Amino acid sequence: MQTTVTVRGQTAVPAEIRRKHHIKERMKLEWIDDGKVITVIPVSENPVQYARGMLKGAGLTKSLLKARAEERKLEERRDGRK
Structure with missing residues (x-):
């Protein structure tokens, strides 16, 4: 999927990804740049709750x-x- 960066440096998260990862309005996103790849991770208000079941x-x-x-x-x- 591709999105466009606006003049103000903003971009949209595609609806399919928002639904799949339960990204809601005003939710924080963590941007990680390892020099080659940019990774975007949704940040939960409760990180313990977010991590629960990851290895289930x-x-x-x-x-x-x-x-x-x-x-x-x-x-x-x-x-x-x-």
Whole structure:
């Protein structure tokens, strides 16, 4: 999606993005410039509430345990234990 920057340096957030990320009128946006890419992050009034559920359903523990088990098997094969 593209938007245009006005003479005053303003731009609009496309409606689809506003709906998807629950961006409301007067909500603050954080602009991060890493030198190559500009990232815009909606800032919640309550950051803890905003972060709640971010990792929900990610299965990070299961993924980590699975990856460690696979690494262990590879090491055992490499060392001739199995």
